[in-house]
Each structure stands twice: as structure tokens, then as C-alpha cells.
Amino acid sequence: MTTHVPQGADHLRTDESPPERPVSQTDQSSPDAAFPRALVWSDERVGTAKGLRFALKKVFPDHWSFLLGEIAMYSMIIALITGTFLTLWYVPSMGHVVYDGDYVPLKGVGMSEAYASTLHISFEVKGGLLIRQLHHWSALFFIVGIALHAARVFFTGAFRKPRELNWVIGVVLSLLAIIEGFAGYSLPDDLLSGTGIRAMNGFMMSAPVIGTWMTFFVFGGEFPGEAIIPRLYIAHVLLIPAILVGLFVLHLALVVIHKHTQYPGPGRTNDNVVGFPIMPVYAAKAGGFFFVVFGITALVSALVQINGVWVYGPYDPTQVTAGSQPDFYMWFSDGALRLLPGWLEVNLFDTVWSFNIFLGSLVLLPLVWVVMGAYPFVEAWVTGDKREHHILQRPRNAPTRTAVGAAAISMYLVLALACVNDILAIKLGLSINDLTILFRTMFFVLPVLVFFVTKRLCLSLQRHDRERVLHGNETGRIVRTPEGRFFEAHEPLDEYERWALVDYDTPTPLGLTQGPDVDGRGVARRRSPLAGVQAAVSSFFYKDAVRAVTPEELAAAHHHGGEHEALEAPGVPQLGAPVNDSTGDDDFSDSHGSSVQAPSGHR
Amino acid sequence: MSFLAARRRSPLALLVLLFLGLTFTGTAYAALQTNVPPGTSAEGASQEQIDEGRELFLGNCASCHGENAEGNGEAGPSLYGVGAAAVDFQVATGRMPLPAPTVQAKRNVSQVHFSDEQITALAVYVDSLAPGPDVPEAQWLDTAEGDPANGGAVYRTNCAMCHNSSGTGGALTRGKYAPTLMGVDEQHIYEAMLTGPQSMPVFNDQNITPEEKRDVIAFLKTIEDGANDQGGHTLGSLGPAGDALFAWTIGILAFIGAAVWLGRKAA
Amino acid sequence: MTNPHHDDTAPAVRDEAAAPARAETFENPGLPPHVPRRADVDPKAAKRAEIQVVVLFTLSALASIAFVVAYFAIDQDLKGYLLGIGEINLYHLAIGLTMGVSLLGIGLGAIHWAKTLMPDEEVVEQRHPQASTEEDRLVVGQTLSHGWRSSQLNRRSALLGSAGGALGLFALPLVLPVVAGLGPRPQGLYTTNWAEGTLLRIDPSGAAIRAGDVTQGSVFHVMPDGWVGHEAVEEHGAEAAMVAKAKDQVILVRLDPSLIKSQKQREWGYEGIVAYSKVCTHVGCPVALYEQQTHHLLCPCHQSTFDMTDDCNVIFGPAKRPLPQLPITVDGDGYIVAAGGFREPVGPSFWERERPGLLGVE
Helix, strand or coil, rough: CCCCCCCCCCHCCCCCCCCCCCCCCCCCCCCCCCCHHHHHHHHHHHHHHHHHHHHHCCCCCCCCCHHHHCCCCCCCCHHHHHHHHHHHCCCCCEEEEEECCCCHHHHCCEEEHHHHHHHHHHHHHHHHHHHHHHHHHHHHHHHHHHHHHHHHHHHCCCCCCCCHHHHHHHHHHHHHHHHHHHHHHHHHHHHHHHHHHHHHHHHCCCCCCCHHHHHHHHHHHCCCCCCCHHHHHHHHHHHHHHHHHHHHHHHHHHHHHHCCCCCCCCCCCEEEEEEEEEEHHHHHHHHHHHHHHHHHHHHHHHHEEECHHHHHHCCCCCCCCCCCCCCCHHHHHHHHHHHHHHHHEEEEEEEEEEEHHHHHHHHHHHHHHHHHHHHHHHHHHHCCCCCCCEEECHHHHHHHHHHHHHHHHHHHHHHHCCHHHHHHHHHHHHCCHHHHHHHHHHHHHHHHHHHHHHHHHHHHHHHEEEHHHHHHHHEEEEEECCCCEEEEEEECCCCCHHHHHCCCCCCCCHCCCCCEEEECCEEECCCCCHHHHHHHHHHHHCCCCCCCCCCCHHHHHHHHHHHHHHHCCCCCCCHHHHCCCCCCCCCCCCCCCCCCCCCCCCC | CHHHHHHCCHHHHHHHHHHHHHHCCCCCCHHCCCCCCCCCEEEEEECCHHHHHHHHHHHEEEEEEEECCCCCCCCCCCCHHHHHHHHHHHHHHCCCCCCCCCCCCCCCCHHHCCHHHHHHHHHHHHHHHHCCCCCCCCHHHHHHHHHHHHHHHHHHHHHHHHCCCCCCCCCCCHCCCCCCCCCCHHHHHHHHHHHCCCCCCEEECCCHHHHHHHHHHHHHHHHHHHCCCCCCHHHHHCCHHHHHHHHHHHHHHHHHHHHHHHHHCCC | CCCCCCCCCCCCCCCCCEEEECCCCCCCCCCCCCCCHHHHCCCHHHHHHHHHHHHHHHHHHHHHHHHHHHHHHHHCCCCCEEEECCEEEHHHHHHHHHHHHHHHHHHHHHHHHHHHHHCCCCCCCCCCCCCHHHHHHEEEEEEEEEHHCCCCCCCHHHHHHHHHHHHCHHHHHHHHHHHCCCEEECCCCCCCCCCCCCEEEEEECCCCCEHHHHHCEEEEEEEECCCHHHHHHHHHHHHHHHHHHHHEEEEECCCCCHHHHCCHHHCCCCCHHHHHHHHCCCCCCCCCCCECCCEEEECCCCEEEEEEHHEEEEEECCCCCCCCCCCCECCCCCCCEECCCCCCCCCCCCCCCHHHHHHCCC
């Protein structure tokens, strides 16, 4: 099925070696290396060697952006470790106690056991404050890491076939992460988090038909009751982490099954993965990175106070503090609640429909994640692309997707910043009312603006790449011809640099590839009723795409710019257009694309 | 290491400066503040003092508040019955005289134009027109006598919704705001509660008793002395907004910096 | 844009024979030649790298020991001032910094080691298509078909139907007790502890309020008699006391009667003193920010703004309904009391708000 055509120097390094010599030529193992005796016992029972042989040779490409997911992964592990520590003292109870601990400004104040035990961890348990801060900071970094990782995957097209499923798992993970975060934020039962629960109660109550019942069932009665903290606790320490860790393991397993994607570059093809093996380089780097992430989080936790719950006091439904915000990952929803105008609440047949509340919470939350999860399938439908993709796209090479992503992020940011309108107002000396109106406008205007600006930016970057491939890098040297004309000398790219710029393809809009309405025998083709929509969206995506330079174009440019070339510094290798009439290894020439299996060669 | 050198001019340096700036705001002013003696009122003031106050009033205040402090429509309210406490609060914190009409008079301790004696004279003059709340007696300002825990409870019910549970202030409608209470003199905090300046409501002694006011001040001074600052930099006490700003700037830059270093080929 | 692959005017038919000659892309040049690092060619550089790694690991070990020392030696309540940070607990700082250095030493050391001394020649692993072979698919198809037919599901439809039914219902006995037991049916949404004659008491001190004490410009945060402070917790239990706080909280102000725009508002108040529910009609935060000059009430959660001179109607923000007013009067001793309970449900909107009958409430 697969025929691999050796490229460049990789025949020297391939691991497809004959079985009788199961080591590569760069191997540095000792001549009498043998299977470790300590592992024999387990090998006889579970076949350890088979697994290790597979695992230790896994190759991971090296790029900083591939570590964003690791930041999230390691932060999650830190949160699990520190969270376990906290459960040893935290009391998930809303039972009433009178505080008699070390923190003077709360002595004698009535509060819940949950809040009292959080104060106990902060002031009396040795190292408790550090662990609490580690837990909260790592939770924030977990979600920051997820956001950046998701953005990297999105903008490089890493979610395309065969990784759609893993994207969906990642999307679910991110949703679980913020629910987990919200539950944890609520547990100390301080005035700030209690206000958050109050708002949650309010927006659950706004659901048509089932809202009142749902709220009473979740809270075990009227707000606040005494059930919500214990229930959030079991969700926070058992239910959600169990699902989170389970899905996360699946997420990783799929990375192993698919092998990691890689950026376009010399020697990198859709059929290989170029990087460092787990043993020893990647183990040292990834293992070391865990300690780096943990170390940075520890330093931050030592130096920067987070969520000092003693500042807020115990939760009391009659009290509230200025600047009541949730943690940043819930801002977009709370921001939407601030922006939606009151007239959206309507009475129909004497029942209350609070669109001003449930649109921004009960509808928006799932909607964002459904849209994210559905994106790969939408894009695949638009391109009609059924191929596997293991080479990433530089964001500029998918201008419409990049612009859509940037517009979506701008929309999200408007909502998120709307949630801190009071902080912005006081820090920038603005009116909170003006800010709210500004954000309402921006929600509709900014995404459109961002879309067009981003798309134009991508297209000009692509043209810039074409210029570089065709005419080389600018050198800044001005050369005067004997006739008195001036040129800036350009230095041609070497073939490695050039390859990274030309290794991408751009689908043709589907309307152009679907063929005539009747086939060769004069029979009308069967068209799906959505084919027209599909063609329109496809055209929106790809009609103004900038294509990669072809060898012919390069040859033509050289021919045209003959006198340029004559002026180039001697000794720079002239790049004739490589004549490429082979077909087999050519992964990216299939620009027609799309909905059929690649016609030739190995796929 | 070249790694450090390359970062010296980075945006990180700016953030570190910002970080340092946040720490020092609000702590430096406390020593500069001027004060009218506790218990000041028109009763027991000398006629010379009241005359001096009238002179000062005509020169500095009458253009907005009217020649007899009867008020001047939009320009300035009547000062009948505002008492010596209101005058001390407004003038000794630099809010009045107002240089130009704004949404809200700003506290500006470095711009106080008057000496203690002059403010006292102004205060007794205004109080002599129609009596109002006196400058509080010293016993109500002695934080050692106050109960910060009870003060905290009173504060959270009556004050935290505007001034923030950490006393650092918050936004009101249409550009108005509740200012920070950190670094504010005990006497001025008391006077603000008593007189309700600008948007702030009045908390008379039947609403919050003098003992409770003292408790509130004791609570605020406990915070000011660092009771809340346990686990490191408080990031301006902005709550989750400060945490998010840190996580998305310095925090994430540190991680990405480490990742870039890891991914880069060694020389 | 030039498009070398297509003539745009004549859509290309998806027909392999018609595909243009495939000389359209460059050839992958293969991996670039390996450039050795300094440590690969210069033994001194290699030695230097080794020393750097050893220093980092040693630093980590020392920091771990320092952590243990700090843990036992420093007083847990020791506070201090740190330039650039401010007041900080020094015990917390010491164990945090040593922990951080201990971890970073290992991490930076390992990565530096990998980068400078471990092999840096990239290796290539081949990929294989994700899809299984046709043979695999065929065998699976056969096995499934065999299973289906040999279990006779294809012939015995009653078996299939009953099995499906049983499987569809078995979760009910497990799920129902959990879900149905979670909470009581909605109740208490239309009632509060306010009734005719209930004394208004200041929260948290518990003092009663004389009408004369409510000066213009002042604001009182109020709870009903019997539901204030520690006493309420002792008398009714903490849960009932909290529920009461969430529903019964009231804000009391005195307005210049000439400013009041609504006749109802004036009648339900007393000489310009009016009392309103403090629970926001949006999602229930306490609407506690009273601006005494504009008479606006602002909710700090989502900025709903209510005009107290206009029956607490919403003038800005996401709330729809005005705050419910509590009718008040004065008792024989001059203290403010409720003239009756709230006439409508307080707090956030809910679906059955206008039709209590849907929740079985008369």
C-alpha cells in the first residue's frame, strides 16, 4: 500500500532497517547491550519489551508551539497533586461555625465550615498557603495553556483528518476544565465566590419551563441552602477530574496513534515525522519541562498572592464587593450577561422568558463549545478534502480560516472584557455606561473588521513569501548597472529555505471542480440540495487564495530577471528550475483536490 | 547568559516596572495629611477664628457656594448644616476648592492649599452659619480601641459594595467612582461616613454608631498595615482581574520563554 | 491570481485522465546537512556544558535542603516587607522560593543537558495510513455478521425487541432515585418573612429604626425582626437564616417627597422614606450601591441601574423589572415597621413567576 520514496538524506536515518540489524548506524549502544535483567520478570508476564520497543522509538518534532499543550498537561498534574493536599484539610460543609483562628480581622465572625477550613489551610497548616496558591495558579495556567494550545492547533490546521476526533476530545476537555475551575473557585465559600454561585443560581432559574425545578434540584432547595458546596465538591474532586483525566489519556493515546504533526520543512513529508526520539532526548526535554513548569508555578505562587479569600470575608447573601468577577475563563459568559439589554425579557402567556439571562449563560456556554467542536467538519465539508494531513499549515497559508479564527477570538475578547467593565472604568477613568455601550457595538463591529484585516494581512504575507521565493531575499546592497540603472541585489533562497515557503497547497473552490450538471452520457448528476451552499462557502474560503510558487514560475522569474541574476554576487548557486516530472512522492501537487482519493502513488 | 541580556529590553521590563508601581501607590501620602483638631465645631470657637474663616471662604469658596454659603444652583450646593466635619473632609483631603467642574472631586492631598489653622477657621465659620456634624472626638479615632472583626462585618454590609472588600475602591455609574480607602486618615474616614460626601450616602450615628465607625476604621487600618498581604504581591487588589492580567502577561511569557529556549537548537 | 492548474472559465472535470502533467511543485530537498554544535566539536565547550548542568542539579539539591530547613526553622507567622512586593509572610516566601528553585534546577539542568550533550541529529519515523487494510475490514464485517446471525437476532425479532426494551429501561431504577431525590419541589418563591407589623432592623447590629433617624441622603441595610445576626442563626438554624438573608434583605432610604414620581411609591413609603427589596431582579446580587445625589441604585455584578425616585425602574443594564417595594409605616413607638409583605416575588425572574398555579401555589 505504501511505497516510500527516499528523499534527501533520510535514507541514512530511516528506522526501517533490516530485522537482523535492529539498530541504526548512528547507534551508540554498547556492543554487549542486553535487555535489563530487572525487566525480565515483567516482560515474561506482560511483554514489556514489546511495548518499550515501540514507545522508546517514538519521534517527536521539536517546536516551541508544540509545548503549549504540555504547559496545560503539566499544570493539570500540578493541580491534581496540590488538590490532593488540600482535600486533607478542606471541609466541604456549609454548616455554621464561629471563626476562632489566627486571622484577627475575622475573629468571632460566623461563617461556613468550608470557609473556616480554607482559612485554616491558609494560616495554620504549614505550607498550606503555598499549596493553595500553587493550586489556584496552576489551575489558571492549565486553562491558559489549553487556550493557547487550542489556538495553535486551530491556526495550523492540525485538527484536519485524521485528527478531527482528537480535536473534539480537546474541545470537551477545555469545557470540563472551565467547569472544574468554576467549581473549585466556588468551594472556599467566600463573599466573592458566593456571589458567583448566586449568579449561577439566577441564570439557572432563568431557563424556560425547567429553570425553577432545575435550580431547586441542584441547590437542594432555596438558595443558598446547604447542599451546593458539598455537591460542587464531589464534582470538583471526583466526577469532573475522573472524566478529565480519562479523556486526557485518550487525547494523548490518539497523539501517539496519529504521530505528531510537523511544520513544513526540508525532509518533512506527509509520510514521515522528523524529530527526536523519546530515548534519550525527548524524555529529558519533556521531563525537564515538567519541572520547569512546576518551578515557575512555584515561584509565582511564592511571590504573587492569588485569591486571598480572607480579603472577601465569608459569604453572606446580603453583602457584595465591588469588582465581583469570576476567574477569567468565565468572563465571556458574565460579560454577555452585562451586555444583554433588559428588554430581552418578555412575558408570553403569563410565563417569563428571560432572554437577557439565558442567552448569555445557558445558551452561550454550550454554543461556543459546539461551534468549536463542529469546526473541523465544517471546514472539511467546505473543502471537500478527504486526505490525511500531517504537515501543518502556516496560518497565513489558510487566510480565511485564520481570519475566521481571529474574528471569533475578537468576539470572545469583547465579551470577556465586558466582564471587567467596572475595573476598566475605574482604571482608565471612563464611564461604565459608555464602556458597556461601546462593548455592545464592538461585539458586532469588531469581528467583521478583524476578519478583513487578518485576511488581508495573510494574503500580503503570502505574496511576500512568493516574492522571496521568486526573487530571493533583499540584501540591502544597491547595485548600479553600466547603463546607470539601479538595482537592489537579491540573494536567492537555498532549496531548504525555499521548500518551507512553497510546501503548501490551496484547495480550489468546489464550484469549479464539481463538473457540469450532466455527466458524459447526458444523465443529470445527482446533487445534494446543499451543493450550492457548499460551493458558495467554498468560494468564500478559497477564491482569492495565493498559490505557492511553482518551479515554472521560478524559472520564468529567473529568465525575466536575467540581468538581476547577472548582478548577483558570484558564487551564489544558480537555481535552475528543477524539472519534476515524477509523480510518486509528490504529496502536494494534487490541487484539484479534493473529494477523491489522491489519484497517484501512495495514497 | 545571552538569554538574560536579550530580555533586558523586552516588554517584560515594562511589566516589572508596572508591578513595582502598583506596590508603592497609596502608601506614601499618609504622612502628609493635614488635620483639623478633633472635636472642632463652632461652639467654643473664637470670633477671630470665625472672621478668619469668613475671609478665607469669600476668597476661595464663595464663587461657587455663594457669599453666605447659601449655594449657587448647579455651581455649588448650600453649605448650611454640613458641619465642620464636611469642611475638614473636603478641604483637608484636597477635594475642595475644586479647580474646575468635574464629574467628581478627586482626593488630592498634595494640593491642599491651607494650613491646619486655616481649615479649622473655615470649618468653624461654615458650622457657625447653621450647625452640622462636628469633627469627631479623638476617642472615636483610636483604632486600638476598635474591634476590626466587627468593623469588617459592618464594612462588608455598608461599604464593600462600592469601596471593594479590600478598600481599594470601585466604579459607580457614569464615570463616578468610590475612591480607595488605603492611606486615608482615620479622621477623614470617619467624617466621610458622617457627612456622605458627593455620591456617598450618609451614615449617621443611629445607622452606624460611633463605636461601629471606630471598628470600621480599625478594620481598614488592619488591612492597610498588611493583614491581607500574606502570599505575595496583591496585584492592586483587583481580584480575579489582576490574576488574569498576571497569568496572561508575565505568567505566560515565562512559560513560552522556557518553551522557546527548549525548542531552539543549541549553538 | 494566476492559477496554473486551471482554466477558470472552463471548470475542470474531475477526471484523472484529464489531469495536467504533474510538474507543478518543487521537490522536497530532504533533510538539510547537520550542523554540529559547539559541544560536538570542542571538548572544552562540552566540558563547560557539563559543568553548567551539574551546577543546576546541585543548586536544586541545595534548594531542597534549604526548603526543609526553612520549613522547620522559620516562624510560620513571620511577616516582613519585601521591595517590589510589599508585606508578605516570610515563611511562605522562603518555602515557596526554595521549592521553585529546587524544581527549576532539575528542569533547566535536564533540558540544557539534552540540548547540549545529547544527540541533536533528528531522526525520521515513517507514517502509515490510519485506515485498516481491506482484509481487516472484511474480517471484521464477517465476524459481526457471524455474531448477529449465530445469536439468531436476525430471526427472532421478539428477542431483539425485548432486549432493547430492557436495556433502555434498566437505567431508570438507578437514575430516578438520584435525580428525584436531589431537591424538593420549588417552594417559597412567592413568600418572604415580611408581614404587616414586622419591625425593620439594621443589619448586622439589629437596632430598630425611628423614622426621625433616617435623614435624607442616608441608606440603611435592613432585615426583618427576628432574622438578624447570630440570634437568627441560633433561633432558626444557619440554613434558614441564610435563605432569609437571600430573600428578605431590604434597602431603606429617605427621599425628598417632591422628587418621588410615583404615587404608589409615595403611598407605600412614609414621609419620603421608602423600602425596596435589595435582591437584583436580574440574577440576584444585592443591589447595594446607592448614589445619594442621583438616587440611583447600582448592582455591582452586572451594572443594572435602578432609579429610586421612579419606583426603582431600570434605567440601564440587563435587568428588566423594577425592584419590588416593601410597604412601610410607623408603629406606636415611632419605629418603622412593614405595612405588609412584598406584593410580588423578590429576586431573579423565573418562568412561573406570573403563574404561581404552575408550581401549585395559590
